[in-house]
Amino acid sequence: MKYRIAPSLLSADFARLGDETRNVIAAGADFVHFDVMDNHYVPNLTVGPLVCQAIKPYATVPIDVHLMVQPVDALVGEFAKAGATYISFHPEASRHIDRTVALIRDCGCKPGLALNPATPLDCLDWVLDQVDLVLLMSVNPGFGGQAFIPHTLDKLRQARARIDAAQQRTGREILLEIDGGVKADNIAAIAQAGADTFVAGSAVFSGGDYMKTIGALRTALRSVSSH
Numbered sequence: 695m696k697y698r699i700a701p702s703l704l705s706a707d708f709a710r711l712g713d714e715t716r717n718v719i720a721a722g723a724d725f726v727h728f729d730v731m732d733n734h735y736v737p738n739l740t741v742g743p744l745v746c747q748a749i750k751p752y753a754t755v756p757i758d759v760h761l762m763v764q765p766v767d768a769l770v771g772e773f774a775k776a777g778a779t780y781i782s783f784h785p786e787a788s789r790h791i792d793r794t795v796a797l798i799r800d801c802g803c804k805p806g807l808a809l810n811p812a813t814p815l816d817c818l819d820w821v822l823d824q825v826d827l828v829l830l831m832s833v834n835p836g837f838g839g840q841a842f843i844p845h846t847l848d849k850l851r852q853a854r855a856r857i858d859a860a861q862q863r864t865g866r867e868i869l870l871e872i873d874g875g876v877k878a879d880n881i882a883a884i885a886q887a888g889a890d891t892f893v894a895g896s897a898v899f900s901g902g903d904y905m906k907t908i909g910a911l912r913t914a915l916r917s918v919s920s921h
């Protein structure tokens with residue numbers, strides 16, 4: 695199992711985002727997670743495509759854009775132009791989920807579906823073969839620094855089973871990303887439940903020494919027996 699660590703810039707120093715991006719990648723980040731909030735779909739306001747474009751020259755790893763916006767479609771092309779690799783959105787925020795997934799693909803990016811803690815996995819039924827990533831929220835979206843919701847572990851196990859079945863059927867890789875409250879002391883249990891990609895915002899950026907924190911996350915992951 696290849697594990698990926700995706701530090702969320704939401705907890706970075708916004709006055710120095712270029713340096714933060716470069717430093718967190720130098721410290722071992724596999725992806726840069728870019729949280730977009732619109733004060734409509736979620737009660738917070740962050741950054742848009744201009745800022746994504748500004749960090750792009752520093753991002754030598756994929757930019758993993760997490761759209762917490764409604765509506766979705768108008769921003770897809772903007773983020774594609776701004777250098778996004780993955781673009782994930784919340785199904786509740788799009789009137790036509792299949793169309794939005796196709797739009798992301800047509801723009802040259804990899805589509806992802808982001809599911810809130812109470813959003814059922816059933817909404818993957820007719821779209822899983824079209825996406826490259828499933829993002830399970832383990833906190834309610836809108837803020838960094840919240841506590842991991844424990845029953846997300848059960849949901850992860852069920853999502854893992856669906857993804858494994860789809861991968862066996864099609865041979866296509868689909869990442870299973872967890873977002874919210876990931877720390878060195880719970881990442882092993884989260885991986886054991888089936889996640890392969892880990893967003894970590896406050897854990898990485900409030901620690902100061904990014905290499906040390908990402909190292910601690912990887913050390914914890916080494917204790918996981920592959921399923």
Ligand code: DX5
Nearest residue numbers: 835836838839874875895896
């Ligand atoms: C929350 C965001 C997360 C957040 C994670 O709505 O989607 O990516 O930044 O932050 P931590 O790791 O602090 O929970």
Ligand code: ZN
Nearest residue numbers: 729760873893
């Ligand atoms: Zn996120």
